Amino acid sequence: MKLTELFDKGEFVVSSEVGPVKGCVRDVGGEEPVCLKEARELKGKIHALNVTDNQSAVMRLGSLAASIKLKAEGHEPIFQMTCRDRNRIALQSDLLNACSLGIDNVLCLTGDHIALGDHKQAKAVFDIDSVQLLHIAKNMNEGKDMMGNELSQPTNLALGAVVNPNADPLDLQIFKMESKIAAGAQFFQTQAIYDPAVFEKFVKRVEGFGVPIQVGFVMLKSPAMAKFMNNNVSGISVPESLIEEMASVPKGGRKEKSVEITVRLLKEMAPMVQGIHFMPLGWSNLVPSVIEQLDLKN
Amino acid sequence: MIGTVNKPFEEVLESISDYERVGVIGCNGCAKVCKTGGEQAVDTMAEKLKGAGKDVVLKALPDRTCYVYKTHAALDPVKDEVAKAEALVILGCGGAVQITRKVTEDYGLVMPVKAALNSVGHMDTFIEGELAMEQCQECGDCMLNDTGGICPVTKCAKSLVNGPCGGSQNGKCEVDPNRDCAWVLIYNRLTALGELDRLRKRLLAKDWSLMARPRTLNIKEGRVE
Ligand code: SF4
Numbered sequence: 255m256k257l258t259e260l261f262d263k264g265e266f267v268v269s270s271e272v273g274p275v276k277g278c279v280r281d282v283g284g285e286e287p288v289c290l291k292e293a294r295e296l297k298g299k300i301h302a303l304n305v306t307d308n309q310s311a312v313m314r315l316g317s318l319a320a321s322i323k324l325k326a327e328g329h330e331p332i333f334q335m336t337c338r339d340r341n342r343i344a345l346q347s348d349l350l351n352a353c354s355l356g357i358d359n360v361l362c363l364t365g366d367h368i369a370l371g372d373h374k375q376a377k378a379v380f381d382i383d384s385v386q387l388l389h390i391a392k393n394m395n396e397g398k399d400m401m402g403n404e405l406s407q408p409t410n411l412a413l414g415a416v417v418n419p420n421a422d423p424l425d426l427q428i429f430k431m432e433s434k435i436a437a438g439a440q441f442f443q444t445q446a447i448y449d450p451a452v453f454e455k456f457v458k459r460v461e462g463f464g465v466p467i468q469v470g471f472v473m474l475k476s477p478a479m480a481k482f483m484n485n486n487v488s489g490i491s492v493p494e495s496l497i498e499e500m501a502s503v504p505k506g507g508r509k510e511k512s513v514e515i516t517v518r519l520l521k522e523m524a525p526m527v528q529g530i531h532f533m534p535l536g537w538s539n540l541v542p543s544v545i546e547q548l549d550l551k552n
Numbered sequence: 553m554i555g556t557v558n559k560p561f562e563e564v565l566e567s568i569s570d571y572e573r574v575g576v577i578g579c580n581g582c583a584k585v586c587k588t589g590g591e592q593a594v595d596t597m598a599e600k601l602k603g604a605g606k607d608v609v610l611k612a613l614p615d616r617t618c619y620v621y622k623t624h625a626a627l628d629p630v631k632d633e634v635a636k637a638e639a640l641v642i643l644g645c646g647g648a649v650q651i652t653r654k655v656t657e658d659y660g661l662v663m664p665v666k667a668a669l670n671s672v673g674h675m676d677t678f679i680e681g682e683l684a685m686e687q688c689q690e691c692g693d694c695m696l697n698d699t700g701g702i703c704p705v706t707k708c709a710k711s712l713v714n715g716p717c718g719g720s721q722n723g724k725c726e727v728d729p730n731r732d733c734a735w736v737l738i739y740n741r742l743t744a745l746g747e748l749d750r751l752r753k754r755l756l757a758k759d760w761s762l763m764a765r766p767r768t769l770n771i772k773e774g775r776v777e
């Protein structure tokens with residue numbers, strides 16, 4: 255189902271994220287691939303599942319294959335597409351592939367730079383950017399490819415995009431968000447955010463845009479992980495007070511603490527927007543408990 | 553200018569391992585500015601080659617080794633020495649190597665012309681003798697008029713033309729936290745100029761066919777073919 259249909263119905267949309275594994279997921283016996291296992295933990299608890307596209311420029315199972323596999327197992331995948339590894343021909347072709355194979359949702363991103371990944375010698379593509387990808391995808395929904403050629407059957411995809419409320423200068427980020435909306439973005443997922451005041455400022459600026467937003471959240475695992483994100487994950491800023499709070503509990507109590515922080519912050523931020531997008535980074539099993547405690551139906 | 557850096561000497565030596573009599577040809581243009589191809593660099597290379605047992609039969613320094621007529625001007629008077637060499641080692645950019653090869657062909661010679669430098673881009677000097685930076689990659693459709701005179705194609709690590717990626721943080725680029733994010737620079741500059749509206753014009757994908765190589769310039773008629 256297209257996420258846009260849920261938003262249109264006024265549903266508060268909850269999604270989470272899984273990263274495809276580095277390897278195949280064909281069923282040859284043995285242990286279940288982590289991404290499928292994580293997805294199973296979320297089944298029935300969320301509306302949709304983002305499937306990352308060679309996240310952090312680390313080569314893995316492709317987002318489309320993983321999305322289709324997850325769809326077959328009853329999940330609603332959001333096929334993530336970055337502009338890093340494919341030119342406009344391959345991207346458009348993959349939009350046709352995705353729609354043909356039953357995918358309903360696509361999230362259009364620029365993509366992390368190759369320098370951050372595990373194949374640093376690769377040639378980066380970046381033929382087009384996220385704004386243009388959205389524009390192309392919108393035209394394909396309307397039956398035309400980028401050059402205006404007729405498609406024998408149009409795509410029918412809900413088009414998502416990302417925005418970073420932590421960005422400085424925020425004006426520039428909002429300019430980009432407006433460009434994405436003009437290009438065709440129908441919903442937004444935000445970068446992880448930990449400061450409700452910063453988030454509120456952002457929401458105030460964009461609420462007039464009339465496009466649904468899901469607040470993004472990466473669950474904190476440890477003080478070291480939070481510091482690592484501050485130093486290495488672009489666009490994320492975890493306040494010192496939260497790092498201290500994580501440090502205040504013994505190792506064994508971290509999961510509980512993380513859930514507590516997540517619930518507390520999302521209780522403040524979720525009502526400002528139309529949905530939540532979790533990025534649990536391996537802690538998918540904690541997401542259901544967070545959702546339960548948030549009591550989103552109210 | 554074209555930025556150049558030295559190849560490891562062992563690599564240069566390996567490229568001429570089958571030859572004994574060599575000529576060293578520098579470039580008094582860009583490579584001189586990069587301190588890789590001027591008079592001193594030619595002398596140093598000649599000494600090193602001698603030290604490695606080579607017989608250096610020629611040293612030459614065209615004004616601009618990438619201009620065919622300047623290379624001819626420097627080599628025509630020493631054509632015989634060129635012919636005596638079994639191989640030439642060029643301290644210039646990739647263009648200099650290929651123009652020198654062409655000149656040897658003009659002389660009717662079939663000889664290896666080897667690169668002693670790696671070419672690293674169209675550079676502009678920031679601090680003389682110290683620092684140059686890539687600013688333009690000749691995309692064929694210059695956007696500078698809309699981007700405050702700062703090139704996103706070259707200075708943004710992803711060549712984005714519609715604003716920054718999600719990795720821009722504290723004004724720095726996700727690829728290198730010591731480098732300014734091109735889009736923050738552009739934004740600040742356009743704000744200062746009161747030209748922010750110009751950003752909204754650009755939605756279109758870049759026409760990379762204008763960069764399809766090799767491009768040929770019809771100088772007489774002023775067009776790319
Ligand atoms: S936009 Fe950039 S790469 Fe293109 S011509 Fe202008 S300065 Fe050069």
Ligand code: SF4
Pocket residue numbers: 367707708709710711712715716717718719720721724725726727732733734735736
């Ligand atoms: S951080 Fe800025 S300069 Fe670096 S890739 Fe992103 S937009 Fe380009």
